[in-house]
Amino acid sequence: MFNSANTLSAGTQGYDNRLMTISSDDANTIELPRPALRLSFQTREQSTLRNPVPSVKLACSTCGSRHLCIPIELKADSHEKLNGAFGNTRRVKRGEAIYRAGDPFRNLYVARAGSSKTIAVHHDGREQITGFQITGEYLGLDGIGTDQHTIDAIALEDSVICVIPFKELEALCDGDKILQHHLHKIMSREIVRESALLMMMGNLNAEERVAAFLINLSQRFQERGYSAAEFYLRMTREEIGCYLGLKLETVSRMFSKLQRQGLIDTHGKQTKIVDIEKLRQV
Amino acid sequence: MFNSANTLSAGTQGYDNRLMTISSDDANTIELPRPALRLSFQTREQSTLRNPVPSVKLACSTCGSRHLCIPIELKADSHEKLNGAFGNTRRVKRGEAIYRAGDPFRNLYVARAGSSKTIAVHHDGREQITGFQITGEYLGLDGIGTDQHTIDAIALEDSVICVIPFKELEALCDGDKILQHHLHKIMSREIVRESALLMMMGNLNAEERVAAFLINLSQRFQERGYSAAEFYLRMTREEIGCYLGLKLETVSRMFSKLQRQGLIDTHGKQTKIVDIEKLRQV
């Protein structure tokens, strides 16, 4: 049911280590997490992506995660063409913005290594996390419609982000039906992902939400070659709650409840799914 | 905040009459609503759109709502080009499906006259209305990602629907940057619309939700030249509840509460916004 983008990060047990192994070249130089910012009212510091900052060009062909963001059908020679739009990477540290609501829209983003959250902020300050993104999942689609971003995107950990200038991407699509259709699919899947989330918010109780959240994560890790059963959550209980429409205490209680039932085994952020079938039946 | 698609229909006071006046040629022959189907567990009857059914070709240039679904920048001669993809209309009666989850994806749809709801169905049968669409708002974007529709779209009243073959639309976009970007904007706005809904589901209480719902509707009617202050709701309290993540009793109570406060004036589906400023402050 929650069949598309969402998020957090990391691998089986070894915290960042598996992530490093998997996501190629640049990942292994990522610094480890820095002091966290508070979820709400965090300092609106400038993001490295919004200010001119040296970007590093890394050809997609060297990226172990390229199958996640560019069409697999693309022929080798087409990869050359992509070089204009793809392969510009930037680093962001934990807690930094990739973009902010109100920023002019210019780029889409994909984490090459790392993870992020997207936050919709109500005019009165109330916040809703609309998704967590992991390696290969797109960010920034919200900005196309109004030429301005409408939500914030914040790194959950130090990350390497591919910056894809949207004008150039559209230019590439013009004349490349495969790439064009691929972009449409990405956007459509984001729509479907949010529909599923709405379904959850409208109909599932707290226990079901937490179960669905874990199942969804598990699935996305598996698709990326990580363990589906054991992973490290990059987000806090408060962030999970903000995403699921629950308070952190409720999230915590549901983790405890699922643990008591023997469906999961957690120690803080370290999470193990013991019985995924029963978890699905919650 | 709820700045994009949503729905229901109709004009100021005269039920369908204004709608007829506004939406040009074909609208005035639409039959009035027929017996309603139940919201849940309604018969899965075949939709006229899914079976071969005579479609009527109506050039966009004759459509009073064309500014809502095709780019205004489009030059007159470009309209000729659109003829392949645009202008195929079909009629659906109230309660009939425009498409169903599981249907192969082939077309996008836009109501030329009428309105609809989109419903996500959980595997256990629980339903969530993810949006209401009125004249000029797109339907079917959910199908692009998987080549299958993932939700149901049901007419809220007898409607005239434009059927836009997606392959042909993509072909037209290939070589027309304006149209291509327009499509991207439409999809992006749908993403933003759902983000705003998620925000609502996660953070607003019942009263705030109902207020936000009415404000959003009001705005969309206004954009279409209808009265922002007075309109007829095409959906039931149960459907509103299903959309807002509330029970129909709660929706009803909130309508009564807002009425007692003098912010609105309702008699069943006939709705009048008395004090939109105070309604915004709820």
Add this chain to the structure above:
DNA sequence: CGTATGGTTGAACCATGTCAACTATAGTGG
């Protein structure tokens, strides 16, 4: 005009939120 559907309202109940105390963990500075 009668029946079916939709809408309103009240009362009791319960899932989740709120408030608070406490524990665990991780990053910081001596």
Add this chain to the structure above:
DNA sequence: CCACTATAGTTGACATGGTTCAACCATACG
């Protein structure tokens, strides 16, 4: 390296907004 402090997570007791169940009213369609 250890101790200190921040932040994160857990758990309990209580409050409450929204649901549930039920009765009743309104409206519209046949």
